[in-house]
Amino acid sequence: MMRNRLLAALAGGDRDYLQPFMVDMALPRGLELSLPHDSIEHCYFPTAGIISTVVVSPKGNQAEIGIVGREGMSPSSAISGSDRHPFRTVVQIDGQGWRIRREDFLRHIEDRPSIRGVLLRWVQAFSCQIAFTALSQSVHNVDERLARWILMCHDRIGGDRMALTHEFLAIMLAVRRASVTNALHVLEGNGFIYSRRGTIIMRDRAALQAFAADAYGECEREYSRLFPFEN
Incomplete structure (x- = not known):
């Protein structure tokens, strides 16, 4: 437990x-x-x-x-x-x-x-x-929102390989699958991730987090405040 x-x-x-x-x-x-x-x-x-x-x-x-x-x-x-x-x-x-x-x-x-x-x-x-x-969803572009979700998933799985299909990513971002493909190309082109057949592999977390900017981090800090000994 x-x-x-x-x-x-x-x-x-x-x-x-x-x-x-x-x-x-x-x-x-x-x-x-x-x-x-x-x-x-x-x-x-x-x-x-x-x-x-x-x-x-x-x-x-x-x-x-x-x-x-x-x-x-x-x-x-x-x-x-x-x-x-x-x-x-x-x-x-x-x-x-x-x-x-x-x-x-x-x-x-x-x-x-x-x-x-x-x-x-x-x-x-x-x-x-x-x-x-x-x-x-209101203020960030699709690339930043995808970066946020990938970081959040990476926080939770304990490894760099994430089985994230285009279908699930489209639901995560509330966009069409074509927009997911374009956003993945942007992140991969910048060297942040690898994307292969329903699998995303983290390549440079620090750079991805910098790219996500203020799309990521606030709810993570709140969790750390509420559960300071669980991180």
């Missing part, structure tokens, strides 16, 4: 309290964990891989508003006690994680205020990420 940073932030007794109700499971790419307005059955704490939170319009248009890796859990709305989630959550990069039934999860955070306190910090951190995603 310590491989998930949110679970690692809990006191040892709180982790022991949750452990019997947690199930270790694979999280294969494409697995849908929740759909808009459906009942929440389980909560997930990734130890590897990335879960994507996607907003879906009534006409079926989609845009990614946040990602969750080993630093958090999904869906965050369960922490408030909601039995519905307004977004689609789907595994974007293969991984592993812990699953707990929503009813068990809610009972435990009611019984243990110390667990609730840690989880509420996570809600704030994830809300900050969603807010800066909205800002980035």
